[in-house]
Amino acid sequence: MSNPLQISQQNMNGLWSIRANASHDLNSVSKGLFNQGIQFGEMLANDKLRLIQLWPDAAYLFSEQAELPPITNEFENMITDISHGFCTIKLTGENALTFVNNYCSADLAQSDITNQCLRTSLGHYQILIWWNNSDEVQLLVDRSYAHSLTDYLGALAHRN
Amino acid sequence: MKYSGFSLLKNSFSGHKHWPNIAADIEPKSRYDIIIVGAGGHGLATAHYLAKNHQITDVLVIDSGWIGGGNTGRNTTIVRSDYLLNASFKLKDFALQLWQALSQELNFNLMYSPRGYIDLAHSDGELEHFLSRANAMRLGGANVEILSSQQVADRVPGIDVSDNARFPVCGALYQPDGGVVRHDAVAWGFARSASTAGVHILQNCPVTGFTAKDNHITGISTTRGNIECNKVLISAASASSKLASMVDIKLPMDLINVQAFVSEPVKPILDSVVNYNAGLAYISQTDKGELVMGGATDGYESLARRGSFSSIEDTLARATQMFPFISRLRLMRHWSGTADIPMDGNAIVGRSPVENLYLNCGWGYAGFKATPAVGWSMAELLATEQLPQLLQPFALDRFKSGALIDDAGIGPYPWLH
């Protein structure tokens, strides 16, 4: 690669796990935040928030702020703060997306990943990936694995 | 015809044209005293000991395929008896004693090679467990030592015991009498001995059902007709579940896929049998020079005898931790089979709810090492109808009573054993 891959690690700001319960499904929460429902595999985003549903009954809510956005009380029981449980690892450089695509089992070039985000594995690491263009990719990984994954990515980069 | 250096020499003059069939082609009779379903190592060993120890030769060993076509022809040839629980240790240690003179007894070179079995520990806690196991074995009369990591390195050139490894080696349990036996030869040796004594062996003839009356088996149905008998032993590994279900016995075991593989052959480089315990991998070198390796099961039920390639990658990753030079070698061949694993990870041997039906199954991928002891004990049970002490813990009803024998403490999850 002509533009060498840069790998940097950072902590999250706001990240919450939202789980459907017997009283409310995820659509209710999604409508409260984005004025529209959400489906399994979908990502909704505005300039402040991002909601990703990557499990049948659970979604992740991302925010630049550490405070939970205003949301009705009745949804409180669905929400758990997990912002400290993850780190993001950012890969920047020409062909960053190709690099990641080479090493994870999902096909990142698939045309039907319309929202450019998915949950997959890279080696033995469970990660969430999203990207807006092919030169910058973000991986979300459990905090305790972050250091190890960074080392791993470095070894992979060394082979390219 | 006796096998010996002399007879080999003699026959070489006549172009080896006079060696007889190791298992005479027979026409099955209409009735036998005992029918053994499954001509693997265990079934054939049982037939041999029925003839040798009890002079019972009115026996038919029947198999849906060729002899030794199951685990006996697919395993990684390791024999050892380093088990914590008394029941497992005693049976396998008896087997180890029998292995030592079995080639001579069968007049077939089984290539029993007590190279030493080394079970690696990757933490102080694990080493302490091994010390406990070793103490149990010594109290039971077996020869065993605990090695430090330096002693492991001294004994096994090329092994990496440094801190560079992901799970550095802290030490090991070492059983000098453990080693390898040529697996195919075991089936052939027992078959030849039994056949010479008059036992009938019928290959490529599947059993399709049983005929029974009043909780008593009267015979078997096969693709070559019905055959009557006084007693039946099901010794058919993963096929045992289906056979037992033909008489409404549900065996509490799962059929899990397991794989093994070899490298291309190289000159002698590994003289011991070594087992890695952070995740599982075991390795030895065959007499042909191939490094043979195996690991954990694939973790799911399958009769396909195929498995997933990631199991091989996982096993190999661990083998490479032990022996970093290995990555210069190549995968030459791999194979796969079905491990029948019961709910506590240990075999089901002994009587069944049907009066004259006996069971020997559930050995998973740990049955080969026990072959002669199982044959000996099963023969005793069939001949005398008294349950030998060595077999008592393996009864089918232990799942009902709670007398489980779970060596690894894993629980009722066969795919984890």
Added chain:
Amino acid sequence: MQIRRLKTGGCIDRSKPIYFSFNNRLLDGYEGDTLASALLANNVSLVARSIKYHRPRGIISAGLEEPCALVACADEHGMMIPNLKTTEARLNKGLTARSQNCWPFVELDIGALLQMGSALLAVGFYYKTFMWPKDWWHRVYEKFIRRAAGQGRVTYDADKRLYDKKYAHCDTLVIGSGPTGIEAALSAAESGVSVILIEQDCVIGGSVLWEKTSTDSLTTIKLKQYKNLRFMVNTLAFGQYDHGLILAVEQNKKNVESIFWRIRAKSIVFATGATEQPLVFPGNDRPGIMLAAAVRQYIYRYAVIPGKRAFLAIADQQERELTEKALQVAGVEIVGSLGEGDQITGTSGWHRLRKVHLLNKKSISCDLICVSNGWISNAQLSAQMGDKQTFATSLEQRPNPQQHTGSAKAFVDLQNDVTRDDLALAVREGYSHIELAKRYTTVGMGTDQGKTSWPNAIVELERLSAQDSSRVGLTTFRPPVSPVSFGALVGVETGQRMVPIRRTPFHNAFEKAGCVFQTTGDWLYSRYFRVGKESMNDAILREVSAVRTSVGCVDMSTLGKVDVKGRDALEFLSRVYCNNIDGIKPGRLRYVLMLREDGILYDDGTVAQLADNHFLVTLTSANAGQSWRWLNKLLQLPWPDLDVQLTPVSDHWASLAIAGPQSRNLLADLNPNFEIDKTSFPFASVKQGLLDDDTPCRVFTVSFSGELSYEINVPAGFADQLFKRVLDKGAAYDISPYGLETLDALRIEKGHISVGTEIDGRTTAADLGLGKMVSTRKAFIGSSLLQRPVLQQPDRMQLVGLIPADGSSTIPAAAHLTDAPWQVGKTQTPLGRLTATVHSPTLGHSIALALLERGPQRINQKLWAVSPVEDKSVEVLVVGNCFYDVEGSRLHE
């Protein structure tokens, strides 16, 4: 000197000569050569010695099916790589190759003496002898056999080369770049789908390279014009798995030695061609006997003539004509051709073929025989998926004209030296099924995977046993299609990278504080903290003393933590744990036990109630992963109707426990915004709030050490800050951070159970003295199977404590309990075994926990703790399983 190189032609680059060494002889070739073509160009015909009889062998093919011409080559670090086929080794600068399995030279090999005894060495001979004297197989015979066996040599030096593993996806995968493959790839690319084309050779072309004298560069240009088509050479597809998964290894890369590819394709085109089969006749193994298509490939592609006087033994007419034409073009004299009814009775020549002998005709002088017994399609990848192959023709129709049996050996498997007579013997002895014959004779089990032997072997077995092929059967095809590097299959996951390493949020701060870490499962966990130059034992003494007399702090972050919410949360937890927890209230917590479905104790932990319908559950570090999956499985399968939401929060919370008589004072110094006196914040409670008005926290009053203790949880990002403040404020109390070693010593002193020692997957709660924690008034996981009679017997092994009878001896670790001291040569049945031992810093003597038959009934009895391995026997007194503060008063101070 390349005396056998044609002056023009070939796909080699004559402007790039390459020097290489073979058995210390300096030779030359060109870029584009394989080692085989370069050797043939230099008129080297003797390359190797066969494995069993050490017969001279040469090159018979031009591809991966090569059975004999195996050499060892040095890699760029000077390490020898064994068993490379000369036909697959690309010629590159400085290549050093050596013949294997011969001594002292391939030209003069002492192993050839084995041929004198070859009648004795009939197949399976080793099963018939080597049995006397009794132990001599292992002590004597085996050593010789092992030294004679094996092909190449490998040394213990670690492999320094880099390997990689990658994934690829496409709509259409085409395997093979012969005419069929190219056509398929181009038309697929034209239709717009994503295409990957892989070719195991170093150039595109496949069978085209055997029949023409130039590469088709036009094809490469055509391929390159499609953006949606990717092609890779030097890439061998070696395995096929379900749902369109192809495994392949790509070699000759710049940065790495090889790449293991996992390619997932929506459709796959197998254009893998076919492998030509040799003829079986007496003396069919001499150097100079080659497959006809290989001869053509050497002539056209490499501009090499493998001989000057050629005899043709080719079954198919078209094949014969093609070969004649190639030989004429190369100026090779054709001295004869096998006609209808002709039989080859033998050959002559030692290091090289000199003559072929025919029945009823005189011998013909030649140095090359072009053989072909037909073609077998390379359908291994399909066969791996269970697609059955059958012969298209019946036994009678198949061309196998050579049936003459002379005294000379007629080889069926050239690598493993398996002859026609060997197969006859196998059939005679009852090994007539191909699987038995294969194992008995080793036919087809070499590094060539029998590519040029298994079809002939089946034909021979059919003839010999008078069965048709369906009785003989076909051997099972499995990956790899050709041997692939182990290094590639491991890729980057060597050394520390084999599996991920987990670090707690305190890791970096601990490192700076002198922590010595230890690998514990997935984690790097603190083992102890070294102050100055102290030894580990001194550190442990210091740390234990601190906890028992003042205060210490320990990382509890590795425990699994699950946030449990929902209307049915309490009901769910009540079913999962065997304790009665229905009386729990917000702000309180319970120590709980989780049983397996079969009633055996599986895990211990805590359930803390944070609010209505909101709980936090902890799981042991060792079982966290498995327990998390278990809890989810329960909610998905048997109980989907329960309104419960689980969120894993293990990594979200950093957890530091401060323990010791001064811990409450220390907690006060951390400035919590809630009351912490004994009444407001008793043992087994939880409170949430802030420390120093800026650090959110949850504090649990739990204790593994038996001392007054507070487990302070903060969101992981605050870990550094918390640890710093704890050390700063703790300095006033001489705080000692501690790790696993001290944790263990403290818990043994208290008789607290732990996973892997007392919780060993075989013990029940009652066995460990916790029977009272098992509810009798509700159903829970494991409740019914726990009632099985053997699990309720009073004489089971149960937990007790042990102290040395003399008050001072060291109880040996991992000892077993017997009623008499250990005596060499005597067997004993133990009554129990130790689960843990430590020299108790607090009590000043050795203590142990043990599982003992009828344990509680034996209290005050004396037994022996024996360790035969260490030759130690120590008399011990059985006591209760708590050695320190039995009433637990220190928890409530």
